[in-house]
Amino acid sequence: MTVDPTWDQYMAPALPVLLDGEVHRARDICTSAADLLGVSAEKRLETIPSGQQRYRNRANWALSYLYRAGAAERPVRGHYRITDAGRKLCADHPDGIKEKDLASLDGPVPNPPVVDPPDEPTELDPVEQVSLGVERLHSAVATDLLNRLHANEPVFFEQAVLDLIMAMGYGGAEGTASRTQLSNDGGIDGIVDQDALGLSRIYVQAKRFALDATIHRPTIQAFVGALHGNQANQGVFITTARFSSGARAYADSVPTRVVLIDGPRLASLMIRYSVGVQVNQTVHIVEVDEDFFE
Incomplete structure (x- = not known):
């Protein structure tokens, strides 16, 4: 069957x-x-x-x-x-x-x-065909996003990452996001204050690596060390590349909360939260209103 x-x-x-x-x-x-x-x-x-x-x-x-x-x-x-x-x-x-x-x-x-x-x-039924078409379009846009992010300067990438985190709601109603000084960032590229007083902070490292590159455990260890140096208990490492299994295992094993976002997930989140993209066309799928004919 x-x-x-x-x-x-x-x-x-x-x-x-x-x-x-x-x-x-x-x-x-x-x-x-x-x-x-x-x-x-x-x-x-x-x-x-x-x-x-x-x-x-x-x-x-x-x-x-x-x-x-x-x-x-x-x-x-x-x-x-x-x-x-x-x-x-x-x-x-x-x-x-x-x-x-x-x-x-x-x-x-x-x-x-x-x-x-x-x-x-x-x-596929018609609705599935529409969904598949949207997925294909998003896949093409995701590839274009990563290529453009990689082609821009590091400063642009860091700001794009902070814009994404704010768009996701982590800045709260009165929170702010700021980039650190490039010459003396101490391994931290940005800081997101989730409240007006800055009592809850997310530390961010944004690395614009080649799309086919792999980030290994030592790089994540250095980021965790930077978090400890800032007495931080949570951080996000975002890159255009990918993470090795060893890097992910290490991030999961440390007491500090470390979230790793690779290139594919970064592009997916940018599309979901409309950062660096705009709506080209809206499609409305309709069906007969059975209650109207009752």
Whole structure:
């Protein structure tokens, strides 16, 4: 059985669940279809970016397409019942139903505007396709961000890091962030005061290394020493490079709270908190408001 069925592969097992002619809840249909497909318990726990379980999202899309094609009807919200067209579809395609097979039905709503659907099943449902597209765009932006950070002067990088920490809310309502003097920073590149009096401080070291470089344990040991020299109990080491496993293990082992942020995570946080990026386009995904038609 398919380990991770595509959304259109849920159409075939969804119809047999409805063959008794009774009205079934969408949730129950999704579960039964997943059982027939042999979807493991582990796979059922996987979610899409919205937080919904992936298998349930794909099964719901299958039900939606079956309804739009006239293979199933929806007498009440969230409930489905098979139609005569659905029984015929189930009988005509015992080995599986593809999106193009729905074109032969006279549904209550025109089929989606798909031209020459491919023979291979579509792996992702429409929402997943949008999410994947956004992930690809963010991946390209992340690479561009790191390249630009590496190409700029150290002062620019240090300020960008402090801007990010403030954008994440660590400066508080009245907190401040400041860079230390480059000639005598004592291993500390910036200080974030989380309150107006500076009673709670985060010490920052920002290192603009080559993107393929690796930071090892001695560098983190030196940072911890700088924290001790400032009687600090927490610090953040941010870089465009990566950390070795030894460096991460050391940071986890010391009493001082040390957070390591490598290049990929730095770029991800900059995108998340809109530092160095701007929104190019906003996409609104809509669905029918069932309450409106109740």
